[in-house]
Structures are given as structure tokens and as C-alpha cells.
Amino acid sequence: MSLNLDLNRQERQGFPEVVYGEGKSKDQITAICKKFEESKTPLLITRLKDKHVKIVENFFSWGEHKYHKEARAFSWLPEKAQTQVKAKVCLLCAGSSDLAVISECEVTLRFLGLDPERIYDVGVAGIHRVLSKKETLAQADLCIVAAGMDGALPSVVGGLVKCPVIAVPTSVGYGAAFGGVSALLTMLNSCANGITVVNIDNGFGAAMAAWRILQVR
Amino acid sequence: MSLNLDLNRQERQGFPEVVYGEGKSKDQITAICKKFEESKTPLLITRLKDKHVKIVENFFSWGEHKYHKEARAFSWLPEKAQTQVKAKVCLLCAGSSDLAVISECEVTLRFLGLDPERIYDVGVAGIHRVLSKKETLAQADLCIVAAGMDGALPSVVGGLVKCPVIAVPTSVGYGAAFGGVSALLTMLNSCANGITVVNIDNGFGAAMAAWRILQVR
Amino acid sequence: MSLNLDLNRQERQGFPEVVYGEGKSKDQITAICKKFEESKTPLLITRLKDKHVKIVENFFSWGEHKYHKEARAFSWLPEKAQTQVKAKVCLLCAGSSDLAVISECEVTLRFLGLDPERIYDVGVAGIHRVLSKKETLAQADLCIVAAGMDGALPSVVGGLVKCPVIAVPTSVGYGAAFGGVSALLTMLNSCANGITVVNIDNGFGAAMAAWRILQVR
Amino acid sequence: MSLNLDLNRQERQGFPEVVYGEGKSKDQITAICKKFEESKTPLLITRLKDKHVKIVENFFSWGEHKYHKEARAFSWLPEKAQTQVKAKVCLLCAGSSDLAVISECEVTLRFLGLDPERIYDVGVAGIHRVLSKKETLAQADLCIVAAGMDGALPSVVGGLVKCPVIAVPTSVGYGAAFGGVSALLTMLNSCANGITVVNIDNGFGAAMAAWRILQVR
Amino acid sequence: MSLNLDLNRQERQGFPEVVYGEGKSKDQITAICKKFEESKTPLLITRLKDKHVKIVENFFSWGEHKYHKEARAFSWLPEKAQTQVKAKVCLLCAGSSDLAVISECEVTLRFLGLDPERIYDVGVAGIHRVLSKKETLAQADLCIVAAGMDGALPSVVGGLVKCPVIAVPTSVGYGAAFGGVSALLTMLNSCANGITVVNIDNGFGAAMAAWRILQVR
Amino acid sequence: MSLNLDLNRQERQGFPEVVYGEGKSKDQITAICKKFEESKTPLLITRLKDKHVKIVENFFSWGEHKYHKEARAFSWLPEKAQTQVKAKVCLLCAGSSDLAVISECEVTLRFLGLDPERIYDVGVAGIHRVLSKKETLAQADLCIVAAGMDGALPSVVGGLVKCPVIAVPTSVGYGAAFGGVSALLTMLNSCANGITVVNIDNGFGAAMAAWRILQVR
């Protein structure tokens, strides 16, 4: 079996290699754990398959290790994590069904040394909910906004804040939601200026984009 | 040339036949005008081609006749129009590019004896704009909301009012707006309960749906 | 676990919060039941997952409580329901495969205090079937018409009645039905004037739209 | 310039080669006219470009020759046409905008020696219109039904007649009509049994299919 | 439970009601069997769910009854079937994976009193295979051609025979086959004149269309 | 005519209102110019129609005014522009056909007080070209990368730099490029972590996103 891990990415790009668990076999997951543990490199596995959770949990018995169920992610740090980046990141989601995506995003941000704040259940159909968070939002350095179905929340948030807004369409919905396509198109066509978008359900990607942005500071 | 006009529809369904101008030839338009004038039946032509405007304008020299440029519609009433239906209908649109659709809607409603009110340029990216109209909206019997691009306005309006909301996606936008598909999907997936939707750019259809609803009263 | 329920919506918009069961976890469903029972707020859960039915049924032992299997919905009323809205609503469906959607619609309407009438198996390929219901339809205040496959029924009904017609495309069909897209497009392009449309399989949304319309009276 | 015409098709398949004018250059059209005139083979050109009409009309000065404007087709017969196939074919269309497609169909059928009957403006939104033609339809050997927008007419006709029904979606409509895709999907998913479908706007193809069917007799 | 069966269709349209098993519940299937047996009406159920086969088989103990596994269809005739329609129908399919569709087609045709002939595994990538059947095809009154993937077979057959050709796209394939869409488009765009098309995997519909055509004779 | 301009946006969100010229009529454009000139508010019009250029140019005779042909944008500043934001922004494009999009982006950035650097013709099919710019890229605070056709450039750039990367799909290409959809999908699925995406051809949006990000500093 062949693995070509990029353990030096931290040096080159400033962040550690993150493993995408979806397409990996049992053997590949085991080999990955082994390599990371040996080299004491911090490890984050996203989209970990249910049947592989036990394997990973059994592997890491020291350092900070945790399986984040809602996010379907596993994180391992040889040493205790510290908030290294001082920035206020707000994670907003329209409905409670979007929480899995926001969770993946949050786990990744914490793995990268950030301490984000969740603002949930603020869908635009009850506009008073997001408006009641106006002051919190005004202090944000960056907002990540997840929404399924009509995907309208980022447009409203984008008009309320000056800071960068990263929109994450989620696959929540049915029928003409087309697995997140409806929300994706809404966000790409947002009438709020300067919103950027990542792939459907890509909470991890949104976190990485945030990380890039906050390094600029 | 063959024409099978339904001049008795008013009796059967309560509203006059409306002619869709898009696919009609010069000869068909002329024949239609002739028949309606002879029978003194009120006439509305929507999507009238530019090259046919003169023909129609030359035909009708008496009664109330007008070509509505923004709406691309021509209306003719043998007798002076009267507001027959007492109802407050609000027409909202997100951007000034959606005005053609709202116009078609307005012309149709006036033709049907209603007196709607326009509320324009209230896109969700500046949420204060629609919120400033809250009191007007609270008194509405029905709202028709047109939006292109992200199509998010109906979701916000739907959460603000109790009355029926008819959403009209417009083909305004470019790229991933896909000629109104983005806005259409947003509206079909609206997180506000009980929003209904008509075809892209179908201002006429929204007006007809409003008319059906207001007859229920 | 975080829940941000909108228990005061009845006051604000005139109808109670309805819970969408699809994306909810076991913990979320339990917390929701608890909150509603404590506050004695009427509760409707749509798209309830099979594995959560028992949880909900065990929770509510008093008041009017019922799991509607065909509709996959659970309703609970602290006090006995009463028909509050006097209006004749007809629910039509083209084939017996569309009954699940019509059922969700019916359960919601009854929850909102209406008493709709079902007219089933009246697909347009046997046009005599819907024509035989002409008199019933003539007395309707509102029609909700569900159809999968060719989705043609609303066009015919829309031409027969003067009242509002809400079309619900269903995901019934195979091949080029594309999970309801075929029926959705048919309805958006209906040659009957003033038909409005909701999302695929959205029986709940159609009921809510009906409720908005009937409040206008 | 190279041309590989199939002038013997009549012998092999029983019908003459028909030329599709759309993609042909001026030189190709001229060469085609020349070859057909020389060999005295009957010629039908469909989708003839406006700028090529004069060329073709100038070429044929003898025999039966005619440019059919509505159909955008040119037909030439060295000898006078005769109704060779005794069969009653009905051509139905939903709206007057579909007439171009029905025209192409009719011209082709007449070229093949048939004498079809047009039934126009019988869209399903006024179901009494098609029902009033029931007796005519009962005597038909074959129906060709063209419709744009919702494309619902073939489903109704298919339920009224026993004979073969060929459905032709047309590109009439706007927005979610998607250039005829909506009507095409409706027809492929028709709830009337045994309807068959041809390409969007393919009046010629429907006529050829009719011809194949009527040869079976 | 409500059922609105059309047991008199045979009289009206000349063919018996056929039941589409896909969306039916256990209770619906049982009620259908009961009604048909009582009225001694011939019954064909297509797309019968695996879990319902036993129910149906237990119901019919007399007359001609058979579950056709490959076709997933059940047929029941109170009296012995007879070939009532004298016509040579050829059923062609490109690959052995398309046999389920051809089977549904064949079972339906036999139920309708026809005796079709199968010609299988004649995909165009080995063109000698279909050419070797030229003589058989020349005698056919009608051809039904099923193909998945590239869907190219009907174009070749359409050029070889004079008789009607009904093309059935199948969902066989992967990737860009898009569940039969690739084959469907190929057939709608066939360069062979006068080919007609039915829905993806609709072997039943093709048989019904054949039946309509052969009644013309 | 009605205009609801947001002249105070600079105060509220920190950047001036930008006018989208595409859907505007001659009258709307004139009214906009008037309002901005009167209030001495800086003005940027993007996607200005060719036929409106003269109108705008005639209007502004003082201050810094320029029509940027390649970008189809007009900018007007009452006072001389100054680079207010100290940041190195690199604008990369794959081919010379993408320059219109990069131009719109550049004009907007300069309007906002930035001084970006263009790096053009560095498509990945000649990978040495972008690699030769490695040192320049290493010093960038932010990269905006436009590409049509395969849209692959942002994936490569994203792997080379640590800073934020905003990807702009362009409508350059033909056939399966589908007006920029191919490039859009490529970018949404980029295997480089933390890339964000804006709408097809949305050079303006990318600039606004950059502006939001650089304000974080």
C-alpha cells in the first residue's frame, strides 16, 4: 500500500496536512495514524467513516485526542492546544440541520488555534433573530455563514458587517434544493458585495480560508 | 389564418382573455385587435414585440388605451377603468433591474381593477430598507415580491407578514444566475412558510394569482 | 445541545412553529418535545424519521396526539381541535402514489383548524374523472393539486375553477421524471393563468400557503 | 465541395431524402437543387434559412414548387402531388405559437401524400375546447400533438383516443420552459399509456414517424 | 383506504388497466388483487416490489398467472391467452444488461395478445451482429429497440427498416450515462428519420405504443 | 422614475455604492450620474452598456474621470485618488481572453485605493510560467486568480502561497465550458485548501472581497 503524506506542509504553507477520511480504506487510515504518531505531527481527519472511528480512537492514547461526533472529525495534538491566533470569528447557521457543517468548521478552526463563536438558528424567515446579534457581529473579524435550502443568510449578514464573509452552502433540504445546489447558486449570486463561497458542506474549506485571511493580519 | 380566441372567458372564469404577444405574427396581432375591438372586449397584450407596438397603437383610437413601455404591455378598455377590488396589494422588488417584471405585474393588476403599491429597491443586502417598510407591509392583503440574482427577498418578506406572498424570480443577473434559475430555486426552497412561486419573469402570472386569491374574500 | 425554538410565532405570524423532522437527531427531537409539552404549545412535526416515532409517541400521553403514517407527521394539541376556519379546500391528486404528499398537506390543514376534502385518482389521462367532480370544484374556496410524472393536473383544474390553485409537484415517477423536476417544470409553465407552485413534495408548504390565503378573507 | 446525397432512399426505405437546411451553406444548397432537378427526384428542404429562400425559388420553375413560410420549408414535386395514403391524421396544437411546428409537420405529410387535418388552439387550460373535438378525434387513425410550455395536451388526447399519439414538444415559452425541455419532460412522463415523443420542435420527425406507422397498414 | 380503479378501460380504450406497482403499499396491492379477481378482469402489475410478490402469487390460484422475474411484472388472465393480434414485432437490445427493460416490454405485449421476437446483444460496436439479422428485420411490422450507454442502436435499426421504430433508453451505464439521460438524448436526436422515443426504462410504455400502432391496421 | 440610491453606504459599510450598469435604462443612468455629481460621492459603474458610455462621459467634466474600455467600467472621483490601503495584491489570469474580468477587478481595486499587480498568461499547461513568478507571489498579501476553460490555475496558486486566494471563473471557452460553469466547478472543488470562489466573470465581486479581507488587517 502506498501513501505519499505531506508531513512538511506546516513548514511550507503554515498549516498541517489534514486527512480527508471519506475515500480512505481501513489500511490507509491505519497507516496514516502510524505515520503521524511516529512523527508527532498534529493530525486532523475530516469525514471519518463511522466504521473507522474505533480504529483511530484506539491508536491515540496520549496527547489531546477527540472524536467530534457532530462534525464526523477526529483531532489529535501531541501537546495541549493553545489559542494562537487572536481574532473573533463568528460561525452563523440558518437552521439546526446545518450544525454538522458548522461543527466541521469549528473543529478545524480550533485545531488551527482559533476560538470561534457560534450563532445558530438565525434563518432570515425570522429576521429579528439575526438582527438581535448585530452588536456581536459588528465586532467580528470574520464571519462564516452556513445555510441550506434558500441559502439567503449570507446576503443579509454581508449587508450588516464590513468584515470578510465566507458563505458555506449546505445540502440540507429536499426537492428543488438539489443537494445544496440551490443554496450554492444563491450565495454565488448574492446581492451583498464581496461575499465568497466554498463547496457545498465544505465546513473544513471555509475554516482554511478563514485561516489564510487571518494570517494576513 | 386561424384564431380561436376565448372571448367569453370573463363569463366563465371571471377575468378577460389576455394575449401573450411573444410568439404572435403581425397578421395574428392585427386579427386579434380587430376581434376585440369589434366585440368591445377589454384587451391586454403582454410581451408585445417592439415592431408590433405601432400596429396596436394605430388600431385603438377610442376608450382607454395605453402602451406601457417598461412592462412591454398594451391595455385597452372600452370604458374607463375603475378600482373594483378593494384590497391592498404591495409589489416589492429587490433592485431597479427587476422593474420590468414588477411593471408587467402592475399593469395587469390595474387592468383587473386593482390599485397596487410599489415598494422598490429593498434588496436584503441593505436589510434596513425593507424593515423601514414594516408598517406598510403589515397592512397589506397580499404581497408580490420580485427578485433576481440571489432571490432572497421573498424569504425575508414572508417572515415579516401574515398575508399571502407570491414570489416572482427574475432573469436579472449573470453567470451562475442562469437566467433566473438561481432566484427560482431560492424561492422554491424558501425557509419562510407558505410562499408560492410563479415562473421566471412571470409578472403577469403573479398578478393573475393575486386576482384569484382576492376573489376568495 | 442548542435549540432556538420560536414558541411565540403564533402571536407574531398567527400560526404555530412547525418542526421539520428530517435533519433532527434523537436528542434534538427529545428536547423539542420537552419544550413544547412544558409550554403547552401545539406541535406538528413533519418528515418524522421512522426511528423517532416511538420517542415522540411515548412523550405525549395527554391531549390530542396522533402519528399520521401516510404523511410521516406527528401532531399534538393540548386541547381538542376545532374547525376554526370556515372554508372549502379541495385536495386533488393525480395518482394513488401521490397520497403521501396530499396526506402531509391534509394533516397540516387540520392542525391549522381546516377541514379539507380529498379528491383522488383524477389524473388527466382519464379526463372524465376530474370532469365528474366539476360541481364540487365549483364550490371550492381553494384547490391544492398534487401530481407527479407529467404534472398536468393543475393546468386542467386551473381552467375549471376561479379560486386560487396551489400546485404541488411530487417526486413520483422514474427516468426523465428526475425526482419531481418534470412535474415542477410543467406546473411553473402551466398554460392556466394564475397557478402558483411550491417545492417538490412540499405538502406542508402548500397547506401553509392555503392558510395565508384563507386568512385574507 | 463535396455532397454525398442519397437519391435512392425512396427505393430502399420508401421515402425520398429530405434535406435539413439549417447547417447548409449557399453553395451546398445550390448543388443540392441542381442534383435533384437533374434527377427529377422530389425534394423537401426543412429549416431553410431566410437568405436561401430566393436561391431555391429561382431554381425551380416547373412542377409543383412552393415555399411554406410558416413552416420554413420548401417543397418541389416534378409531378402533381396526389393523396396516396388514405388515412385520417389529426394535427393538434395547444396555442397559436406552436403553429410553426405543426406547419412543418403538415408540409411534410402532404409531401408524403397525406392529407392531415389541423385542430388548433385546444390547450388544456380550457379543456372544453379539446373535448368539443371528441368525435373528430374518435375517427382519427393517428394524432400528432404539439405543445410548448406545460406540454400537457398529449396526456389528455392520449386518454381520449385509441389510435397512436405522437407528441411534439415545442420551444414556445420562457423562463423555466428552458427552450422546450419542460414540455419534453412532460411528454416523456405522460400518464397516458403508449404516447411516444420526438425531439423539441421536430415537426418533420413526427411526420416521418406517422408515415412509418401508416405504412404498416 | 381509497382506490379508484378504471376497470372499464378495456371498453373505452381497447386495453385493460395496468397497475404500476412501484408506489403501492401492501394494502393497496391487496385491494387491487381483490377487485380484479372479483370482476374477472385481466390484470398486469408492472414494477412489482419484491416484498409484494408473495402477496400477489398467493392471491391468484386459478386462470393463467405468472410472476415474470426479469421483468418484475405479474400477469393474470382469467382465461388462457391467445395471440389475438397478427403482427411481427421485433424486440432488440444492445446488451444483456438491457434485458430487464425488454422483458417488461415482452410481458406486456404477450398480455395484450402479441407474440414478439427477441433479438439480443446486437450493440453497434459489433455492427456485424445487427446486420446478420437484416432479413428478420425486413419482415418486421414494428421494432422496439432498447439501449443504454450510448443508445446508438435505434439510429442504425431505423436506417435498416421501413416499419415504425420505438426507441427505449435504458438506465444501464455509469458516470456520464446519467441514469439513462445519455441514451435518451441520443434517441431524441437520432439521425434516422421518424424514430419515436419513450421514457427511460419504460418497456411497458413502448409495448403500449406498439399496441396502439398495430390497432391502426 | 424611481431611484433609491444608497449614498451613505461608505459610512455604514466603509465602501461607496457601486452601480451595476447592465440592467439600467438611459434614464436611470442619467439620474444616477446627476445624484452622484450633486452629492460629490465617488462613483463606479460596472458593466456599462456601450450605448451609455457617451452619456456618462459627457456628464463628468471635472475630478478624476475615466472610462476603462477593457473592463467596461466608468469611474469618477471628485478628488484625486490615493493608494490608501498598503497591501500587495496580485491579479493572475490564465489566458489573455480573461483580461476583461481581471480588468474589472483592477479598476475596482484602484477605485478602492489599492495598487494591484497583474501577472498574466500563466495558464497551467505551461507550468514553468507561474513557477517563474514564485518570488513575487511569496510576497503577496492576497491573490485573485481568474481562469476560464479548465479553471485549474487557482489550485496551483493555492498550493504555492499562504495568503488568501480568491478564484474568479470566467466565461471564456466553448462547448463543454458552458459559459464558465466548468471553471466554476473546478474552483469549488479545488484540491488546494481554503480557496474561495465568486460568481462567473465577477471581477468586481472579487475586488470587494479583497477589500473586506484587507480591512481586517
Place this chain on the structure above:
Amino acid sequence: MSLNLDLNRQERQGFPEVVYGEGKSKDQITAICKKFEESKTPLLITRLKDKHVKIVENFFSWGEHKYHKEARAFSWLPEKAQTQVKAKVCLLCAGSSDLAVISECEVTLRFLGLDPERIYDVGVAGIHRVLSKKETLAQADLCIVAAGMDGALPSVVGGLVKCPVIAVPTSVGYGAAFGGVSALLTMLNSCANGITVVNIDNGFGAAMAAWRILQVR
């Protein structure tokens, strides 16, 4: 104006830079001509806009220069071309409407020093036509097969020859041909093994692929 031409590509990859004319401005075309003439590098411009033909023709007065109208391409060779690659390449096309694509392919191949052979009008609906070329095809080293509409020809050719087959879908057709998508899908799903595909209308790309393959020898 900026141009970053790759005049050394011949050395690096063995073939000269080819210029894609579609998106180029007048200034860009002029600059390109100048650079190539100065460096005496052979030049091929594909998809040259009609309005730029004169500019290019006026520029090159010596060497081998020609504008190929059907192909919309201009070629210039400082010295007389010679067939450098000894290989038999067959160019097949289904209909005469596909000739523009085959032409672009042929011009490119000749520019690269090959001498291909055209086999035209061999669509599969008249299968005898391609079968009559069997002997020619048997001697081919490589086949390029262009087809629009049903795109079926490559499947048949792929089954007849052992050599590489490159399929080129063309945008010929209407309705459900979707600008070449139908043919593209047919070719990607070809039941003939080992067929490869290029973009819609990409005759140039097919030629380049052929050139790569023939270099292997």
C-alpha cells in the same frame, strides 16, 4: 498591451504555439502577427473572427499563407510545408453540417505535416455508407470521427477498426441536442472499447491528440 507568447514551444513540446482567435482583440491579433513574422515562427490561428481576417491576410505576403474559410483558420509557414509524418489519418463525419469541425481538424493536421483523408456523409442511419469504406478504414493508423445530433458514428467506427479513434462531438442539431451535449454524452458512453473524446467542436484538439499519438511511433 501585454502578450506572453510561447514561441519556444516547438522546442519544448515538439509543436508550434497555436493561437486561439475567439477572444482576441484587433490589437492583440496585430501584435501576434508581428511577433511571429519577425521570429519567422510558423503560425496557426483558429476560430479567427471574420472581422480580423483582412488584418491577418494583409500582414503575411510571403511564405505559405492561407485563410481556410470553412475552418475559420489562418495558417502561415515561412517555408513550404512538407508531409513530415508518414501516417494514414482518416477524418470521418456523419453529416455535411459537421464539415466546419472536420475542416479545422484537417487544417491543423496539414499544418503539423500530416496528409489526412476525408470520408464524409457516412452517418449511421445509412449504415451501408460507412461499411463501404471498410477497406480504407482497415489501413488507417488513426481515425478522427466527428458527429453531431446522436453522435453515434464513433461507436460504429470503433467496432470496425483496431487503431485509435478520437471522437469529436459537434454542436450540430437543435432542441435536445443541447449544443453538442447529446453527442458528447453518446461518445463518452460509447459501447466500443477505447474511444477517447475531446470537447464539443474541438477539431483542433482532436488534431493535436492525433499528433501526440503519431509521435509515439
Place this chain on the structure above:
Amino acid sequence: MSLNLDLNRQERQGFPEVVYGEGKSKDQITAICKKFEESKTPLLITRLKDKHVKIVENFFSWGEHKYHKEARAFSWLPEKAQTQVKAKVCLLCAGSSDLAVISECEVTLRFLGLDPERIYDVGVAGIHRVLSKKETLAQADLCIVAAGMDGALPSVVGGLVKCPVIAVPTSVGYGAAFGGVSALLTMLNSCANGITVVNIDNGFGAAMAAWRILQVR
């Protein structure tokens, strides 16, 4: 049960019949094994269903027989395989999730007598990885490049090598990857000249195309 195997294909086209396991029933698989074993014809089954592996393994007890798990393929050779074709084929893939497709490709190539070399985990987001293989690639006679998600690798490889490049999109990815459509479009629109493409996940097809190409030598 009917099977129409083409056991003589090796003679006719130079390569043995390969069986596509996906749509085959247990009985079909058994019959196939029997026929091949009796005639001692080499057999390759691709996409073998898990539940059929045992059947096939039990059948072949002599000769070279192996089930390739990663590739889901079974190969059987009556006599020991030998590298018959002297050619250097490189198989590249972007991520370890693409290995299944590369595996199917490799197994097929070995079955055809080739000895390919794998180069894995060389996605473009870490461009140094593929650049480090430059020398190996320079010696390749042919490259097969598989990639999912952004599908960008073939564009880079195509610019690095002179030899033929066959691109294989894989269904790896989620959201807007659309089951491989994103990668497919990227490859069809590759800015590297002369890349050809096969169907999504079609490792087998790529191998067959390679085989055709290498026979040219």
C-alpha cells in the same frame, strides 16, 4: 438464458472480449465463466459485484487467476502472462481516493500484456510533487491521468510531456463535484493541447485506448 459472447474478438480486433460485471445476474456470470473456460479464452471481468466474487474464484482453479480487490476486477489467463507490448505507460493519480480507478486501469493493461508504472498522490495543490517526476514522465510513451474533484492534473501533465495523455475523471469528491462531472468538464476544457478524455471512473476504457495507441507503433 441467452448469451451472445464475442469469443472471436481477439482475432477481429486484436484484443479479447472483456465482460462488464455490473449488470450481470448470477446465472449470466456462471454461464460466462463456463464458456470462457471451455474455450480456453483469456477472461477479464470488470466491476464484478462482491456477491459474485466467490462464484468466479471457485470456477477457475488452473492457469493464472486473480481477483483484484481494489480494482473490483477478476482476470484469468490459461497460460502465464508475458509482457508482450514494449512501452512505458505511466499511470498518475491526484489523490489516494482515485486508486480504485487507476487499479482497474492497471489490471486491464497487465491483462493486455503491458507493464505500467504508477505515480500516485501528485495532485496539483502541491505542484512540487508532479514536478519531481519530470524525468520519469519524459521517458513515457503514454500517460493515463486520473483525478477527481478539480480534475486539474491532466492539464499540468499535458504541458510537461510530448506523448499522448488520456484523462480519466473520477467520481471522488462531494457537493459540486457532482459525481465526477466537475472533473470531466475540467478535462474536456483542458488548456493543454491534445488531451483526450474517457467516461467518469472508466479506468478500463483508458487502458483500452492506450492499447489502441500502442498498437500503432
